[in-house]
Amino acid sequence: MSALVKRCAVFRYYVLVFAISWGAIFIVVGPGGFVSTTATSPTFPLVGLASLLGPSLAGVMMTGLVDGRAGFRSLLWRLLRWQVGVRWYIVAFLTAPLLTLATLIPLSFASTAFLPSILTADDKASLLLTGVATGLIVAVFEELGWTGFATPRLRQRHGILATGLIMGLLWGAWHFPLFAGSTGSSGELPPTLFLASMLFSWLVPYRVLMVWVYDRTGSVLMAMAMHVPIVVSQYVLTPQAISGKEMFISLLAYTGVLWFVVGAVVLRNGRRHESAL
Numbered sequence: 407m408s409a410l411v412k413r414c415a416v417f418r419y420y421v422l423v424f425a426i427s428w429g430a431i432f433i434v435v436g437p438g439g440f441v442s443t444t445a446t447s448p449t450f451p452l453v454g455l456a457s458l459l460g461p462s463l464a465g466v467m468m469t470g471l472v473d474g475r476a477g478f479r480s481l482l483w484r485l486l487r488w489q490v491g492v493r494w495y496i497v498a499f500l501t502a503p504l505l506t507l508a509t510l511i512p513l514s515f516a517s518t519a520f521l522p523s524i525l526t527a528d529d530k531a532s533l534l535l536t537g538v539a540t541g542l543i544v545a546v547f548e549e550l551g552w553t554g555f556a557t558p559r560l561r562q563r564h565g566i567l568a569t570g571l572i573m574g575l576l577w578g579a580w581h582f583p584l585f586a587g588s589t590g591s592s593g594e595l596p597p598t599l600f601l602a603s604m605l606f607s608w609l610v611p612y613r614v615l616m617v618w619v620y621d622r623t624g625s626v627l628m629a630m631a632m633h634v635p636i637v638v639s640q641y642v643l644t645p646q647a648i649s650g651k652e653m654f655i656s657l658l659a660y661t662g663v664l665w666f667v668v669g670a671v672v673l674r675n676g677r678r679h680e681s682a683l
Contacts, residue, residue, distance in 0.1 A: 419468045427460030431583045444587040458547035465551025487625040502635035506643045509660040519652050522643040537641030545633035553629035570614025578605035593650025607657045611664035
């Protein structure tokens with residue numbers, strides 16, 4: 407049984423992730439709510455919490471099945487690894503907010519619709535606290551599995567870029583129930599194109615950067631630290647009122663900025679790390 411589980415462990419992990427997350431969402435909201443829940447729906451917090459069960463539970467279960475006690479010891483060590491150098495904390499905490507601002511500020515000169523939420527919100531403190539609290543919960547539960555289990559195993563067979571692409575695409579697909587209901591705000595854009603841009607645009611290059619940070623630090627804690635600012639930026643910086651064409655433009659612009667940074671990382675590492683990238 408152990409040998410069977412170890413074969414295609416990452417594939418089995420992702421099957422388990424989708425089964426747990428999407429199954430839990432079905433239980434919470436039913437088939438109709440699975441594709442119609444939006445961020446303003448009363449059930450959205452429950453849908454979000456249900457989805458978080460997948461990466462975390464699957465990660466813990468597969469770690470035990472594949473590596474047993476040694477796997478749990480390794481996971482705990484990587485979770486507690488914090489002595490990684492100041493520059494990695496800077497990268498982890500500032501990548502998302504700085505690149506979000508680098509996208510929104512130039513766009514805001516063309517339209518005030520792109521102004522960061524923190525500048526237009528009436529209750530800035532509540533917005534920030536909600537973002538931080540949500541970010542901490544999301545980061546811990548997701549990265550316990552994404553980085554704690556999947557990343558190191560994919561890196562055994564693939565480079566950083568390929569690992570990030572695989573994980574980023576699956577990460578985007580996993581978000582489907584959380585974003586599917588938003589197609590109603592696609593405006594003039596085809597709903598399928600709008601949804602695809604939300605699922606598979608910026609999430610993919612950002613995951614590549616997260617894999618790179620983990621590869622250099624060996625720290626799941628750093629992956630969690632890099633995940634928190636994504637959520638905080640969505641609450642505090644991403645304009646909450648935009649939809650349709652404006653949202654599509656901001657997503658493409660943010661994606662372009664992220665891919666530019668990914669390209670810079672690849673060039674920065676140069677031929678010295680060519681085999682790893």
